[in-house]
Amino acid sequence: MNRRLFLKQASLVSVGGLLFPSGMFSACRKDDLFKGSAYQGKVIVVGAGAAGLYAGYLLKSKGIDFTILEAAAYHGGRMGKKSGFADYDIDTGAQWLHGRNSILGDLVAKNKVATTLDTSELSYWFNKQIVDTLPKDPFIFEGKNLPDVSFKDYAVQLGFGDEYNYIIEAIAADQGAAASQISAYWNSKDEENWVAGTEDFKFSKTYFDFIEEYIANPVQSNIVYNTPVKAIDYTNESIQLTDAGNKVWTADKVIVTVPVSILKNNEITFSPLLPATKTEAFSKFGMGAGMKVFLKFSRKFYKPVLYGGQVCAAYVDDSVGKTTNDHVLLAFVMGTQAANLHSLGSDNAITDALIKELDSIYSGQASAAFMASSVHDYTNKPFIKGAYGYSTVGMGNAREVAAQSVNDKLFFAGEAMNVSGHHQTVHGAVESGYKAVLDVLSSVKK
Numbered sequence: 001m002n003r004r005l006f007l008k009q010a011s012l013v014s015v016g017g018l019l020f021p022s023g024m025f026s027a028c029r030k031d032d033l034f035k036g037s038a039y040q041g042k043v044i045v046v047g048a049g050a051a052g053l054y055a056g057y058l059l060k061s062k063g064i065d066f067t068i069l070e071a072a073a074y075h076g077g078r079m080g081k082k083s084g085f086a087d088y089d090i091d092t093g094a095q096w097l098h099g100r101n102s103i104l105g106d107l108v109a110k111n112k113v114a115t116t117l118d119t120s121e122l123s124y125w126f127n128k129q130i131v132d133t134l135p136k137d138p139f140i141f142e143g144k145n146l147p148d149v150s151f152k153d154y155a156v157q158l159g160f161g162d163e164y165n166y167i168i169e170a171i172a173a174d175q176g177a178a179a180s181q182i183s184a185y186w187n188s189k190d191e192e193n194w195v196a197g198t199e200d201f202k203f204s205k206t207y208f209d210f211i212e213e214y215i216a217n218p219v220q221s222n223i224v225y226n227t228p229v230k231a232i233d234y235t236n237e238s239i240q241l242t243d244a245g246n247k248v249w250t251a252d253k254v255i256v257t258v259p260v261s262i263l264k265n266n267e268i269t270f271s272p273l274l275p276a277t278k279t280e281a282f283s284k285f286g287m288g289a290g291m292k293v294f295l296k297f298s299r300k301f302y303k304p305v306l307y308g309g310q311v312c313a314a315y316v317d318d319s320v321g322k323t324t325n326d327h328v329l330l331a332f333v334m335g336t337q338a339a340n341l342h343s344l345g346s347d348n349a350i351t352d353a354l355i356k357e358l359d360s361i362y363s364g365q366a367s368a369a370f371m372a373s374s375v376h377d378y379t380n381k382p383f384i385k386g387a388y389g390y391s392t393v394g395m396g397n398a399r400e401v402a403a404q405s406v407n408d409k410l411f412f413a414g415e416a417m418n419v420s421g422h423h424q425t426v427h428g429a430v431e432s433g434y435k436a437v438l439d440v441l442s443s444v445k446k
């Protein structure tokens with residue numbers, strides 16, 4: 001969501017030394033890394049989210065034979081758009097371009113794609129009042145040497161009282177987790193190489209439209225939809241992938257870009273079994289409930305960004321950066337709060353719970369002005385099953401191990417496999433797709 005605040009100092013820290021150090025970004029945006037790599041084999045990419053689409057885009061640009069097998073009937077994964085809810089299209093998944101120093105930032109600049117810097121001011125629901133500042137700065141989860149305890153426990157250690165609980169929850173929500181689930185140490189450690197920048201941008205159209213136009217359209221004819229991969233046998237030189245309809249596909253190299261939730265749940269079986277270190281690494285990721293609920297009102301009575309709700313820790317004015325006459329508030333809900341809303345069982349019940357909370361914050365104005373809602377729940381969404389991977393207590397180097405290739409045949413990409421600090425983002429997923437293609441080509445040259 002609003003990483004600008006969370007990462008206000010993180011961009012100053014860059015230690016390098018990981019598998020995909022930050023310095024590689026400028027280098028990896030140069031085509032010469034691909035020079036001399038005319039590969040003759042067949043590549044199969046599993047998953048057509050941002051990572052898989054970008055891997056395909058690069059393979060196509062190199063003239064390499066490839067197919068993308070996508071489980072769903074559509075591409076985009078955790079990106080999408082909905083028309084007709086408001087007088088502008090809403091981003092049902094990813095929405096903000098976090099920073100500009102990335103492959104996608106370059107693509108935006110090169111094509112002069114219309115974006116707006118999001119400078120929305122942050123307010124808080126604190127001690128049952130709306131305030132613009134807090135007695136203590138809650139942005140404590142930055143820098144080095146934080147303890148390997150949850151955000152919640154760390155806040156308690158620093159003397160934050162219960163009145164800060166849902167503000168800390170909002171900061172954790174930005175990382176796709178509940179405050180009790182995410183590690184202060186590993187979250188900051190995993191993000192220390194973040195170099196994309198700290199400003200957030202919104203697309204005048206949608207983030208999905210941008211990916212569609214510049215990355216997905218060129219590879220659409222290579223995507224086979226409704227094809228969940230169930231098994232990957234990499235025993236022999238020719239790798240066999242079996243889909244849910246028992247059709248067998250063959251490839252020389254496979255790039256797996258499915259969400260880490262799918263790998264954690266063993267929804268794809270591997271023969272031979274993946275190394276135990278790798279499956280253990282998958283298991284260390286958190287990936288929990290998450291949803292976006294758009295609430296349309298007849299007038300604007302709310303703050304641009306409000307942290308601290310008990311039902312939803314972060315409410316955001318969605319119309320910022322859009323040309324619109326509508327008033328749309330986004331409830332950005334993650335972790336336990338999302339699980340609680342999900343358990344209500346219907347979009348109406350979820351909407352009612354949010355309106356009730358907004359009424360209590362804004363003195364009954366929400367129900368008086370309410371027009372419509374649009375709920376986008378990723379919690380149990382088929383083939384996604386959660387929001388995004390987060391760093392748990394005891395995470396260790398799981399991210400690096402999870403991202404490693406196996407036998408120069410299987411390559412892993414997707415937001416959770418980004419080891420350069422940009423995980424949990426679209427540009428991070430794209431970078432992981434880049435790295436996977438680079439690794440495929442390097443493996444051939446050996």
Ligand SMILES: Cc1cc2nc3c(=O)[nH]c(=O)nc-3n(C[C@H](O)[C@H](O)[C@H](O)COP(=O)(O)OP(=O)(O)OC[C@H]3O[C@@H](n4cnc5c(N)ncnc54)[C@H](O)[C@@H]3O)c2cc1C
Pocket residue numbers: 001046047048049050051052069070071072075076077078079092093094095096097098227228229230257258259262267268290291292378382383384386387388413414415416423424425426427429
């Ligand atoms: C609510 C929400 C809001 C977000 N907001 C932002 C934001 O503002 N900015 C930002 O940068 N990021 C945001 N993110 C994160 C961002 O959406 C993701 O990091 C990114 O889209 C992930 O891309 P991916 O390719 O790694 O995975 P995915 O997009 O999940 O793609 C994986 C694909 O694999 C497919 N698949 C799964 N299993 C199989 C199988 N067995 N066989 C074949 N295919 C399979 C899936 O259907 C899916 O299409 C948000 C995420 C959520 C959930």
